[in-house]
Amino acid sequence: xxxxxxxxxxxxxxxxxxxxxxxxxxxxxxxxxxxxxxxxxxxxxxxxxxxxxxxxxxxxxxxxxxxxxxxxxxxxxxxxxxxxxxxxxxxxxxxxxxxxxxxxxxxxxxxxxxxxxxxxxxxxxxxxxxxxxxxxxxxxxxxxxxxxxxxxxxxxxxxxxxxxxxxxxxxxxxxxxxxxxxxxxxxxxxxxxxxxxxxxxxxxxxxxxxxxxxxxxxxxxxxxxxxxxxxxxxxxxxxxxxxxxxxxxxxxxxxxxxxxxxxxxxxxxxxxxxxxxxxxxxxxxxxxxxxxxxxxxxxxxxxxxxxxxxxxxxxxxxxxxxxxxxxxxxxxxxxxxxxxxxxxxxxxxxxx
Amino acid sequence: xxxxxxxxxxxxxxxxxxxxxxxxxxxxxxxxxxxxxxxxxxxxxxxxxxxxxxxxxxxxxxxxxxxxxxxxxxxxxxxxxxxxxxxxxxxxxxxxxxxxxxxxxxxxxxxxxxxxxxxxxxxxxxxxxxxxxxxxxxxxxxxxxxxxxxxxxxxxxxxxxxxxxxxxxxxxxxxxxxxxxxxxxxxxxxxxxxxxxxxxxxxxxxxxxxxxxxxxxxxxxxxxxxxxxxxxxxxxxxxxxxxxxxxxxxxxxxxxxxxxxxxxxxxxxxxxxxxxxxxxxxxxxxxxxxxxxxxxxxxxxxxxxxxxxxxxxxxxxxxxxxxxxxxxxxxxxxxxxxxxxxxxxxxxxxxxxxxxxxxxxxxxxxxxxxxxxxxxxxxxxxxxxxxxxxxxxxxxxxxxxxxxxxxxxxxxxxxxxxxxxxxxxxxxxxxxxxxxxxxxxxxxxxxxxxxxxxxxxxxxxxxxxxxxxxxxxxxxxxxxxxxxxxxxxxxxxxxxxxxxxxxxxxxxxxxxxxxxxxxxxxxxxxxxxxxxxxxxxxxxxxxxxxxxxxxxxxxxxxxxxxxxxxxxxxxxxxxxxxxxxxxxxxxxxxxxxxxxxxxx
Numbered sequence: 001x002x003x004x005x006x007x008x009x010x011x012x013x014x015x016x017x018x019x020x021x022x023x024x025x026x027x028x029x030x031x032x033x034x035x036x037x038x039x040x041x042x043x044x045x046x047x048x049x050x051x052x053x054x055x056x057x058x059x060x061x062x063x064x065x066x067x068x069x070x071x072x073x074x075x076x077x078x079x080x081x082x083x084x085x086x087x088x089x090x091x092x093x094x095x096x097x098x099x100x101x102x103x104x105x106x107x108x109x110x111x112x113x114x115x116x117x118x119x120x121x122x123x124x125x126x127x128x129x130x131x132x133x134x135x136x137x138x139x140x141x142x143x144x145x146x147x148x149x150x151x152x153x154x155x156x157x158x159x160x161x162x163x164x165x166x167x168x169x170x171x172x173x174x175x176x177x178x179x180x181x182x183x184x185x186x187x188x189x190x191x192x193x194x195x196x197x198x199x200x201x202x203x204x205x206x207x208x209x210x211x212x213x214x215x216x217x218x219x220x221x222x223x224x225x226x227x228x229x230x231x232x233x234x235x236x237x238x239x240x241x242x243x244x245x246x247x248x249x250x251x252x253x254x255x256x257x258x259x260x261x262x263x264x265x266x267x268x269x270x271x272x273x274x275x276x277x278x279x280x281x282x283x284x285x286x287x288x289x290x291x292x293x294x295x296x297x298x299x300x301x302x303x304x305x306x307x308x309x310x311x312x313x314x315x316x317x318x319x320x321x322x323x324x325x326x327x328x329x330x331x332x333x334x335x336x337x338x339x340x341x342x343x344x345x346x347x348x349x350x351x352x
Numbered sequence: 353x354x355x356x357x358x359x360x361x362x363x364x365x366x367x368x369x370x371x372x373x374x375x376x377x378x379x380x381x382x383x384x385x386x387x388x389x390x391x392x393x394x395x396x397x398x399x400x401x402x403x404x405x406x407x408x409x410x411x412x413x414x415x416x417x418x419x420x421x422x423x424x425x426x427x428x429x430x431x432x433x434x435x436x437x438x439x440x441x442x443x444x445x446x447x448x449x450x451x452x453x454x455x456x457x458x459x460x461x462x463x464x465x466x467x468x469x470x471x472x473x474x475x476x477x478x479x480x481x482x483x484x485x486x487x488x489x490x491x492x493x494x495x496x497x498x499x500x501x502x503x504x505x506x507x508x509x510x511x512x513x514x515x516x517x518x519x520x521x522x523x524x525x526x527x528x529x530x531x532x533x534x535x536x537x538x539x540x541x542x543x544x545x546x547x548x549x550x551x552x553x554x555x556x557x558x559x560x561x562x563x564x565x566x567x568x569x570x571x572x573x574x575x576x577x578x579x580x581x582x583x584x585x586x587x588x589x590x591x592x593x594x595x596x597x598x599x600x601x602x603x604x605x606x607x608x609x610x611x612x613x614x615x616x617x618x619x620x621x622x623x624x625x626x627x628x629x630x631x632x633x634x635x636x637x638x639x640x641x642x643x644x645x646x647x648x649x650x651x652x653x654x655x656x657x658x659x660x661x662x663x664x665x666x667x668x669x670x671x672x673x674x675x676x677x678x679x680x681x682x683x684x685x686x687x688x689x690x691x692x693x694x695x696x697x698x699x700x701x702x703x704x705x706x707x708x709x710x711x712x713x714x715x716x717x718x719x720x721x722x723x724x725x726x727x728x729x730x731x732x733x734x735x736x737x738x739x740x741x742x743x744x745x746x747x748x749x750x751x752x753x754x755x756x757x758x759x760x761x762x763x764x765x766x767x768x769x770x771x772x773x774x775x776x777x778x779x780x781x782x783x784x785x786x787x788x789x790x791x792x793x794x795x796x797x798x799x800x801x802x803x804x805x806x807x808x809x810x811x812x813x814x815x816x817x818x819x820x821x822x823x824x825x826x827x828x829x830x831x832x833x834x835x836x837x838x839x840x841x842x843x844x845x846x847x848x849x850x851x852x853x854x855x856x857x858x859x860x861x862x863x864x865x866x867x868x869x870x871x872x873x874x875x876x877x878x879x880x881x882x883x884x885x886x887x888x889x890x891x892x893x894x895x896x897x898x899x900x901x902x903x904x905x906x907x908x909x910x911x912x913x914x915x916x917x918x919x920x921x922x923x924x925x926x927x928x929x930x931x932x933x934x935x936x937x938x939x940x941x942x943x944x945x946x947x948x949x950x951x952x
Contacts, residue, residue, distance in 0.1 A: 065497075094472040094497075
């Protein structure tokens with residue numbers, strides 16, 4: 001009985017050894033689960049993912065998921081990716097959160113995607129992780145919001161300074177037409193994130209465009225973290241407290257993405273002669289402008305952003321040259337003269 | 353029986369010798385300490401065993417309870433997730449899946465945006481949720497972080513659900529595994545089926561393994577015991593020491609120990625003195641393992657032992673002190689009594705001064721009474737002895753009356769003058785014998801023979817002096833002659849019979865008869881001195897008898913009273929002398945004596 005037990009034990013050991021030898025290739029570094037390493041310490045970037053036999057995977061990381069401005073970009077990016085035979089992932093924090101955006105990018109690095117395009121919510125925080133991704137051999141681009149001084153391959157999006165300049169010029173035109181150019185005008189600005197480079201560029205462009213032409217007193221810089229509801233709320237609250245404000249510059253159209261009925265005081269302010277110029281020419285923003293919520297709009301071409309970003313990123317992954325480091329997707333100007341035309345050409349988001 | 357008795361006696365002797373148990377106090381103390389300590393020690397030993405068992409059972413039951421609690425918490429958490437997963441058939445989910453599978457990117461914009469919002473809202477319900485997502489059979493996943501692509505072949509959760517029938521609506525669990533951000537999560541999912549029960553994909557929730565830390569982290573089994581969790585491949589998925597997470601359990605507890613861990617609540621005792629209890633968390637086929645350290649049990653027991661020993665030793669010390677105190681309390685009166693008795697043996701005037709209300713107090717009281725009685729008796733005895741000596745002295749003085757001696761000497765001179773030498777010799781011999789018996793070397797008791805001889809000598813001398821005026825006879829039973837009597841009791845009676853009886857007769861013919869016989873029924877010796885002399889007035893006789901009965905009134909009728917007093921002092925008041933008239937005239941003096949055997 002004891003002898004048979006010993007034999008059985010020996011047989012089992014031999015079988016286990018054989019299994020181990022046969023399964024060794026399965027434990028190649030690419031397939032080794034990284035979880036246990038991650039569990040022992042922080043998220044590791046040394047883990048590998050499947051070899052290149054799979055289709056190319058590129059990821060676009062907008063600032064947040066809840067901002068509908070990126071929906072057009074996502075659509076064209078996905079269509080382009082489908083055409084090019086690559087897999088596109090669209091990943092971001094639900095709301096603007098630079099730290100979480102960094103984590104998400106680190107996850108992509110760990111998974112060793114082939115390319116990443118990022119809409120930078122905070123250049124200071126994102127720059128490091130971009131460099132880390134580049135060092136890991138991933139092609140990295142920026143979309144919509146650039147991250148200067150990083151090792152990103154290219155930026156695809158609006159020239160935000162130009163966009164801001166266009167807004168400034170539109171403001172100068174309207175104020176002059178109303179005969180207020182020689183008055184000192186109290187001006188409030190709504191932005192998304194205080195640290196967002198693209199928005200700051202727009203504000204800079206706006207200010208430099210009006211400088212010398214108008215006498216503006218910048219009385220407030222309001223931030224809404226790219227949140228549509230917050231945007232409308234802070235504007236409404238500010239106008240309630242400061243109805244004497246003369247001008248409003250919106251560096252993004254967040255306040256008008258939702259129903260305008262939530263901004264009665266602002267509407268009253270507009271009816272009382274308030275002048276507003278806003279970025280973005282989405283359907284809902286055009287609708288609001290037509291109601292008098294803004295006298296001029298400067299739009300971005302998000303569809304082109306999605307399309308070109310995927311195209312050039314795939315090119316870069318495939319070793320093809322990217323035509324330029326700064327890919328400008330152009331601007332779209334709107335005022336009372338073409339609101340109806342543009343509304344007829346665009347469609348609402350209908351997301352809610 | 354005999355052997356055991358011998359052994360017991362030997363033990364007792366040895367005990368007595370070893371502890372020098374010679375005093376009542378030491379015996380009492382040792383008995384008290386023994387009787388108090390032995391039950392205490394037995395109780396301590398018994399309690400130790402019982403406590404040890406109870407402690408071990410408590411540890412096991414506590415561990416089981418804790419494991420049950422972990423199991424219950426995991427189940428509750430899982431049921432919460434299951435309820436969340438019931439949202440999988442939400443309209444937006446199904447529309448997203450359908451449009452995604454159809455490749456309608458534009459049509460899906462409305463649903464994808466809504467899904468992001470919904471899924472993020474769900475994730476915010478619980479802090480441990482890392483992601484909530486919908487995965488289609490096309491490999492597209494929409495979750496809290498956007499849209500990703502999933503390698504379905506590598507996704508165990510998806511494969512599990514895909515391989516189930518549409519009727520199997522239960523949840524599936526996968527992991528822990530790294531999520532797409534690289535963090536450790538375990539995934540819980542439910543299948544999503546189309547209108548025709550066709551498998552469309554799944555809704556899944558990624559839960560951070562921190563949850564396990566939250567559920568198990570604060571649990572401590574004793575000081576060093578803990579809970580850990582194993583996945584179905586026996587890898588550690590939770591351990592207080594994070595460095596061990598991901599390692600096989602074999603490295604920690606030994607491969608062999610895994611063999612029979614299939615049942616709930618298996619208990620194992622490892623060489624490392626750990627008590628291991630295991631329960632399988634059935635939904636995920638995880639194992640919840642509770643490890644308690646037996647050394648802690650030993651430490652606890654050491655504490656108990658130390659405490660018990662301290663209590664026992666303290667109790668013994670207290671008991672010993674109490675024993676000393678009580679022994680002192682009990683034996684001190686005894687010791688006092690002993691000293692008093694010793695003192696009393698030298699001085700009967702001592703009294704025991706113990707006034708306790710117990711037996712010793714009573715004993716002391718009795719002893720005092722006894723001493724008083726002894727003193728009284730001794731005093732009485734001394735008085736009686738004194739009285740007896742005085743009586744004897746007086747009797748002796750009576751015997752040696754000068755005129756009796758002068759008369760006898762005159763008689764002897766007369767006989768010499770008449771040359772009756774033979775009579776002289778006889779008279780002198782009688783006189784000598786008379787005085788010899790009177791003195792009798794100071795002895796109080798003499799034989800009846802000697803007493804009879806004494807009175808015979810006296811009568812011989814008196815008859816020589818008084819001529820043939822009366823006669824005498826002595827009739828004493830032979831068997832009485834060797835019995836004892838006090839001396840000089842017949843002579844005074846004979847003297848009275850001569851001087852107040854037969855000498856008063858006007859004519860010769862007087863007779864003095866001395867009889868001695870035994871009264872059989874009463875076993876009393878009776879002497880009678882009977883004369884037929886002048887007799888006595890009855891009143892006088894009555895008065896004399898009264899005087900004789902009332903002892904101590906012997907100033908009158910001294911001769912009779914002296915005899916009567918001496919008899920009563922020597923033998924008791926039931927004996928003595930009484931007078932009665934002799935039928936036909938004269939007086940009969942009767943003496944009653946006890947039978948006292950002479951030597952030889």
